[in-house]
Amino acid sequence: MTASTDLGTGAGEQVIDQPRRGALVLRRLLGNRLAVVGLGVIVALFVLAYTAPLVYHWDYEELDYTAFLAAPSADHWFGTTQVGGDVFAQTMRGLQKSLVIGLLVGVISTAVAAVVGAAAGYFGGWVDRSLMWLVDLLLVLPSFLVIAIVSPTFRGQTWLVFVLLLALFAWMITARIVRGMTLTLREREFVKAARFMGVPPWKIIFRHIVPNMSSLLIIDATITVGTAILAETGLSFFGFGVQPPDVSLGSLIAAGVDSAQTFPWLFGFSAGFLILAVLSVNLVGDGLRDALDAGSVRSRRADRRARGSAT
Amino acid sequence: MTAAEQFLDPVLAEGPVLTVSNLSVSFPSEAGRVDAVRGLSYEIATGEVLGIVGESGSGKSVSSMAVMGLLPGSARISGSVRFRDTELIGKPDVELSRIRGRRIAMVFQDPLSALTPVFTVGDQVAEALQVHRRELSASAARNRAVELLDLVGIPNAGSRAKAFPHEFSGGMRQRAVIAMAIANDPDLIIADEPTTALDVTVQAQVLDVLKTAREVTGAGILLITHDLGVVAGVADRVLVMYAGRAVESAPVDELFARPRMPYTLGLLGSLPRLDDEERRPLVPIEGQPPALTNLPAGCPFTPRCPLAVDLCREVEPELEIVAMAHRAACHRSSELVRSDATDVYGVSTLAEAGTGEVPRGERPVVLAVRDMIKHYPITRGTVLRRRIGTVHAVDGVSFEVRQGETLGLVGESGCGKTTTLMEILSLTQPERGSVEVLGRDVTGLDRKARTRLRRDVQVVFQDPVASLDPRMPVADIIAEPLVTHGVLRSEIRTRVPELLRLVGLRPEHASRYPAEFSGGQRQRIGIARALALEPKLLVLDEPVSALDVSIQAGVVNLLEELRVRLGLAYLFVAHDLSVVRHIADRVAVMYLGRIVEIGEVRTVFRAPQHPYTQALLSAIPVPDPAVERARERILLTGDLPSPADPPAGCRFRSRCFRYTALDAADQRRCEQDDPALERTDAPDQQVACHFAAPYAVL
Numbered sequence A: 001m002t003a004s005t006d007l008g009t010g011a012g013e014q015v016i017d018q019p020r021r022g023a024l025v026l027r028r029l030l031g032n033r034l035a036v037v038g039l040g041v042i043v044a045l046f047v048l049a050y051t052a053p054l055v056y057h058w059d060y061e062e063l064d065y066t067a068f069l070a071a072p073s074a075d076h077w078f079g080t081t082q083v084g085g086d087v088f089a090q091t092m093r094g095l096q097k098s099l100v101i102g103l104l105v106g107v108i109s110t111a112v113a114a115v116v117g118a119a120a121g122y123f124g125g126w127v128d129r130s131l132m133w134l135v136d137l138l139l140v141l142p143s144f145l146v147i148a149i150v151s152p153t154f155r156g157q158t159w160l161v162f163v164l165l166l167a168l169f170a171w172m173i174t175a176r177i178v179r180g181m182t183l184t185l186r187e188r189e190f191v192k193a194a195r196f197m198g199v200p201p202w203k204i205i206f207r208h209i210v211p212n213m214s215s216l217l218i219i220d221a222t223i224t225v226g227t228a229i230l231a232e233t234g235l236s237f238f239g240f241g242v243q244p245p246d247v248s249l250g251s252l253i254a255a256g257v258d259s260a261q262t263f264p265w266l267f268g269f270s271a272g273f274l275i276l277a278v279l280s281v282n283l284v285g286d287g288l289r290d291a292l293d294a295g296s297v298r299s300r301r302a303d304r305r306a307r308g309s310a311t
Numbered sequence B: 001m002t003a004a005e006q007f008l009d010p011v012l013a014e015g016p017v018l019t020v021s022n023l024s025v026s027f028p029s030e031a032g033r034v035d036a037v038r039g040l041s042y043e044i045a046t047g048e049v050l051g052i053v054g055e056s057g058s059g060k061s062v063s064s065m066a067v068m069g070l071l072p073g074s075a076r077i078s079g080s081v082r083f084r085d086t087e088l089i090g091k092p093d094v095e096l097s098r099i100r101g102r103r104i105a106m107v108f109q110d111p112l113s114a115l116t117p118v119f120t121v122g123d124q125v126a127e128a129l130q131v132h133r134r135e136l137s138a139s140a141a142r143n144r145a146v147e148l149l150d151l152v153g154i155p156n157a158g159s160r161a162k163a164f165p166h167e168f169s170g171g172m173r174q175r176a177v178i179a180m181a182i183a184n185d186p187d188l189i190i191a192d193e194p195t196t197a198l199d200v201t202v203q204a205q206v207l208d209v210l211k212t213a214r215e216v217t218g219a220g221i222l223l224i225t226h227d228l229g230v231v232a233g234v235a236d237r238v239l240v241m242y243a244g245r246a247v248e249s250a251p252v253d254e255l256f257a258r259p260r261m262p263y264t265l266g267l268l269g270s271l272p273r274l275d276d277e278e279r280r281p282l283v284p285i286e287g288q289p290p291a292l293t294n295l296p297a298g299c300p301f302t303p304r305c306p307l308a309v310d311l312c313r314e315v316e317p318e319l320e321i322v323a324m325a326h327r328a329a330c331h332r333s334s335e336l337v338r339s340d341a342t343d344v345y346g347v348s349t350l351a352e353a354g355t356g357e358v359p360r361g362e363r364p365v366v367l368a369v370r371d372m373i374k375h376y377p378i379t380r381g382t383v384l385r386r387r388i389g390t391v392h393a394v395d396g397v398s399f400e401v402r403q404g405e406t407l408g409l410v411g412e413s414g415c416g417k418t419t420t421l422m423e424i425l426s427l428t429q430p431e432r433g434s435v436e437v438l439g440r441d442v443t444g445l446d447r448k449a450r451t452r453l454r455r456d457v458q459v460v461f462q463d464p465v466a467s468l469d470p471r472m473p474v475a476d477i478i479a480e481p482l483v484t485h486g487v488l489r490s491e492i493r494t495r496v497p498e499l500l501r502l503v504g505l506r507p508e509h510a511s512r513y514p515a516e517f518s519g520g521q522r523q524r525i526g527i528a529r530a531l532a533l534e535p536k537l538l539v540l541d542e543p544v545s546a547l548d549v550s551i552q553a554g555v556v557n558l559l560e561e562l563r564v565r566l567g568l569a570y571l572f573v574a575h576d577l578s579v580v581r582h583i584a585d586r587v588a589v590m591y592l593g594r595i596v597e598i599g600e601v602r603t604v605f606r607a608p609q610h611p612y613t614q615a616l617l618s619a620i621p622v623p624d625p626a627v628e629r630a631r632e633r634i635l636l637t638g639d640l641p642s643p644a645d646p647p648a649g650c651r652f653r654s655r656c657f658r659y660t661a662l663d664a665a666d667q668r669r670c671e672q673d674d675p676a677l678e679r680t681d682a683p684d685q686q687v688a689c690h691f692a693a694p695y696a697v698l
């Protein structure tokens, strides 16, 4: 009566282990070489951005009146600006800001989209109607205008408020897509099974609905990280967000883009770091997607590799 | 012997219509070359029905597509397909299409895709005529089309010919497709799973039409199906396919009576039968069919074969003559003369239920449903919603399930079986009537009490793919009910391997995802999850109908064993009455949201009293050609009426054969009085018919 087919994964492991989903996903993620590289680069960027200014001999606000528009040298590693600011120090400062802003906005807006969309789709009725009304309202409001209007209120506040404002206007379209997917997922038998088991609605949403949309959510989050970093630049023009003398990668790029041909160091280094950051976020996102996707051949291979290297 | 001569005669007289020799088909794929068909040979004589059977993925459809030249360009085809005197392989498509449709006709599983939605059915049949016979005038073609539709049993063919395909039911569409197929008097009809998408009563009608088609055209028929019962009733000769090859072929009586290859033997033993008297264990064939990439040398059935010897692993057996007109591909076929599937596969006999001694009346009631209804509104308009009607999905059903017993709920698609289950499982007050679980009325339960009650009522769904969260490892899936009901982590760690072992899986499967399992194994996971909380009642919605027969047998045996061991009660929904006959103690037959007959399985199957039960039972094919030939079929006319508009009086009136035989006064009674369930003389049987009378259909 026993179905004794060997499923042919892994050779003769006899350990009876029952790792939970979290552990399994982590193991698969760490088995994916590109994702590990991406993760490594992100960590390295953070470490660099926060420790380099401590040991470097110029501050980002300091000006060197002996060197205007100097090319990279031993003294000014990335050269200097028109007024003698040190580009390396500014780039590190900008990297700090942009990394934090990008990652926070990406994670917050995607989380809001997932929760709002899934709740609207799962509960239906008045919950759905009021949440979708809110989405439509935010979609028609011109976000730049709103931010410009409310910015005086928040002037002088921490830049975290700015992160929240950026996130506020980034989640609506995703939430609509999530709602649509939830409507179909809700009728799937495994969701019904959970309901008949007595699993409470919010647990069903977080345990069954959201994980089954993880591909969409991860792609969305990685894209939002990039767009948030760039959107922040645009908003700086309105006198809001990261203001001089403080800098972000976005404002550095904006300032340096005009002279990119003649003085490439003003633009090249910050653009390079931006690309590096966005790229590694994408690698981690891809890896996470594969790790969560049970059926993916690549992740199963990664799993085996991870298991193999563990023993 | 005589059967063999019968089939040989026309071949000698006229030569075969179709000769397939050494046909091989392969497809390129990422995992390597897929050898879908490997050296298949057969022939079909004029007027002969050849049945090809096999599990999903055995190459049945690909081989017939190759015959018709309908494979995609990436397929590599070798061998020969001769239609009369014409070689079809390698012929350009233009020439092939001249033969297709005119001399070779096709009937597919899904009739909707074979009809164009924007033309009327009559026009499409007429077009099929004119394409190949230009001289035919439009009006003559239309008249002939109506004649053909009439021939295949479409009522009022003249007016129905003007209807569009979506206005036809599934069974009527399939008949229209058969009308198109026989329009040009073909020499060969290829029917690929023609009745798989249809209900049994409709299947019986369509098979009947197919027989008519053969009589009218004298064509040879290639009937592809996974249902051995259908083959037993319709085919003259049978070819069994496994892993892209023919493993056995014989005249139908010979094959069913004396299979000479372990796979065929197992397949026949795995079928539950409608006419079984005693409960016998089914024969499960362990494992699953091999992947068709990089097949190892030797017999492809070796991993599942109880008789495999070393030779089997090295040399693939040829299809050789083992008796008159009987071929089999097995090294040990000579030892298989007159052997029994249960002996060969070593199936242990079932333990008897522990509740056997306690009479039914004294066992506690686990589930009591009284007069329950569920209506769905039909609405029109998006802005201003108007209610324009009501679907009477469930319209007053009552039944009881007692501890340790299985109640089978059967009926055609759309009769309200799933709706009944979902209403019960919601554990909320129904629109009317009451539901009592373990003696507690679900009306007025608060949320806490309801959650607590859910421990005792668990569910297994039909589709093993959809019912498991693809993103969860098996350990988490099985642990979910335990976690939900607050079982300690340490206890869960020991429960999960226990449960896996209980359903015949291995504990080390716990860290895998559902996608890594076969259909039968996934269904076992679903059962393990349902059993985790040690429920008292298990509700099963078609738990085996998505599985191949050989796999289905294993799951049915498992369910039976678990019920006996754990003293469970089952509410078992199925459309396959053979499975219900096998597994259930009592059966309830549903028609249009009502129960029309309910009672002890043996009584209801031996002496059904409601005309619908009788028709349903008589429509189920029995996998035994001799029995099939001797049976008299009750063919129902028409299709299930819409549940939005059930007939007044007795709902079965529009299809009832007993009603048509009544005199006017009695007919009026059927038209005006809605019959209620009444006791019969049998100890446990109730029927809702004014003119109930037993009639043995088996």
Ligand SMILES: Nc1ncnc2c1ncn2[C@@H]1O[C@H](COP(=O)(O)OP(=O)(O)OP(=O)(O)O)[C@@H](O)[C@H]1O
Binding pocket: B376, B377, B391, B392, B393, B411, B412, B413, B414, B415, B416, B417, B418, B419, B420, B575, B643
């Ligand atoms: N949500 C719904 N809205 C409207 N009608 C519905 C809904 N769900 C089911 N129905 C209708 O109710 C009737 C009974 O459906 P149900 O699914 O219970 O049938 P069933 O007996 O389980 O059929 P099957 O054998 O195909 O599973 C059908 O006519 C169906 O179309």
Ligand code: SF4
Binding pocket: B261, B262, B263, B299, B300, B301, B302, B305, B306, B307, B308, B309, B312, B317, B329, B330, B331, B332, B333
């Ligand atoms: S050849 Fe061997 S493995 Fe194949 S069916 Fe016969 S006995 Fe079984």
Ligand code: SF4
Binding pocket: B611, B612, B650, B651, B652, B653, B656, B657, B658, B659, B670, B675, B688, B689, B690, B691, B692
């Ligand atoms: S009551 Fe009349 S119509 Fe209904 S099943 Fe009986 S004989 Fe047929």
Ligand SMILES: [Mg+2]
Binding pocket: B417, B418, B419
């Ligand atoms: Mg159903």
